[in-house]
Amino acid sequence: MAAGPKQNLLFILSDEHSPKALGCAGHPFVQTPNLDALAARGTRFTAAYTPSPICVPARAALATGRNLHAMGRYFDNADPYDGQVRSWHHALRESGHEVVSIGKLHFRGLPGDDHGFTEEKIPMHVVDGKGDLLALIRDETAPPRQGAAKMSKAAGPGESDYTRYDRDICAAAQIWLREKAKQPAEKPWCLFVSLVTPHFPLTAPPEHFYRYPPEVVGMPKLYEKTERPTHPFVRDYAAIVPYDAAVKDQATTQRMMAGYYGLVSFMDEQVGKILAALQESGLGANTRVLYSSDHGDNVGARGLWGKSVMYEEAVGVPMILAGAGVPEGATCATPVSLTDVYATVLDAVGCAEAPPPGSTSLFDIAQGLDAGRRVISEYHASGSREAAYMLRDGRWKYVRYVTYRPQLFDLAADPEELRDLAGDPAATMDETLLELKLRETLGEEVATLDAAVKARQAEILAANGGREAVMARGDLPYSPPPGVRPAWS
Structure with a gap:
């Protein structure tokens, strides 16, 4: 592996940061000076993806280095x-490295669960150890999510x-670094600030x-209904x-956009404070920094908000x-992919354990050692009636x-995904080859995998009282942080 000397790793993860919402990525107006400065002294990966464009599955794959x-x-x-399933947190802790998390994890978080960290500070887990049970209803009876209207309000x-x-997370991270x-x-340590x-x-x-x-x-791209x-x-x-x-x-659209981009700049401010504490504590010279997000956000593009689709705004992530x-x-x-974080963390701190198959160190990739690789993402959650698989x-x-019919985009010629080439006679050979590569990567037919996922979801639904009980539990627009009561709709 190409990481060089064993050093500490500060891994900062944000939540729902579109890869396009960065000054260093060429965004025309978003202000992210601290992440821009980080990119200026490192490498920015311009084709980085989440294993699933929604929080809980993305974070499980991030932890384990394995696709769903x-x-x-x-x-x-x-x-x-x-x-x-073994995580890089387990691997580091068992090899004698201190590995601490501060902030959102979105794991089950029940008593007795061992996620692998040496310590979890102010963690946020799913509600009641169960999470969003409404996501289990994916057939034609799936009800519209009532909490969706709260976004604009x-x-x-x-x-x-x-x-x-x-x-609070930012303050705890600064304190941890200064005390450390x-x-x-x-041995080198890893601090995961989420x-x-x-x-x-x-x-x-x-x-x-x-x-x-x-x-x-302005207005989002392709926002007009036509x-x-x-x-x-x-x-x-x-x-x-909806x-x-x-x-x-x-x-209202522009107010929502201002809210999102304002939060991007707020998040960047927190990153700046954490990086300043790293330098001022004297740890900067012996600590590498990795930044990413669990998935992106549509920010109104195509009339979509949130994540959950395979367009670049949602399935892509920033990676520095x-x-x-x-x-x-x-x-x-x-x-x-975020699954590559597993190998990267081990490489950075000098942990000798082999990463899971398919997880490759970003140090190697940055040096051009795996230039021909491909990555996938998949989606089986709320808002979908059938599975979606993305191959880059x-x-x-x-x-x-x-x-449903597939989609095909040439991102070199069409980075904004304005022209779907699926079914275009000029792209038939490329589409056929990509279908073969996807089958090879997945190992099974998509229909077989989709049926297996839905069978597991049916079991979880039945274990929680079935459809009517889950409907009565209500809708939760987003998970509350520690100490805050859930606001059901």
Whole structure:
């Protein structure tokens, strides 16, 4: 592996940060000076993806270094990670490395669960150890999510439970770093700081919200109803998770955009404070930094808000690695995934355990050692009636559904995904080859995998009293941080 000397690793993860919402990624107006500075002294991976564009499955795959179909579990927000599949946290702790988490984990979090960390500080787990049970209802009877209307209502200047929680996470991280500098460690450590912004509610502190007035944010791409894609998977999601149905005018749309981008800048501010504490404590010279997010956000593009689809805004993630052994001021277009974090963490601190198959160190990839690789993402959660599988291979993105028509995009020629080439005679050979590569990667037919996922979801639904009991439990727009009561709809 190419990491070089064994060093500490500071891993900062945000929640729902679109890969396009970065100054260093060329965004025309978003302000992210601290992440831009991190990218300037490291490598930014321009084709980075989440294993699943929704929180709980993404975080399970991040922890284990394995894709969902390979684990046969953790498919949706009602199937949280329980520590039963080995994580990089387990690997580091068992090798004598201190590995501490601060902030959101979104695991099951029941008494007796061992997620592998040496310590979990102010962790946020799924509600009641069960999470979003409504996500288990995926057939034609799936009810529209009642909590979706809250997104537009909450958008504006102010503070929310999430901004307050992130301030607490940021403070705890600064304290940990400054205290750790006083305690020499026998082995390199890993600190995992997991922030919750820019995940909705779209309530941004005023100093950040007002950076983005209407004349700055404009309107999302393909937002007019006549411009929106008509793919049935997208229609399913928009109908079951109807965020945009409550958006009545342009002013509301722009207020929601200002809330999101304001939260991006707020999150960047917290990252800056943590990185400053790292340097001021004297630990910077012996600590590498990795930044990413669990998934992206549509931010109104195509009339969609939140995540859950396979467009770049939602399935892509920012990924930046900086420190010893990493090319400075560089970009890397090789496809990577959050599952690669497992190998990267082990490589950084010098843990000799072999990573899971398919997890490759970002240090190696940044040096061009695995340039021909491909990555996948999959979705089985709320808003979907059937599974979606995404394959990124070089310039191509191929999205395969069970019965719905596939999608195909040439991201080199069409980075905004304005032209779906599936079924285009000129792209027939490419589409056929990508289908073969996807089958090879998955190991089974998508219909077989989809049936297995739905069987597991039916078991979890039955164990929780069935459809009527889950409906009576209610809808939860987002998980509350520690000490905050759930606000059911």
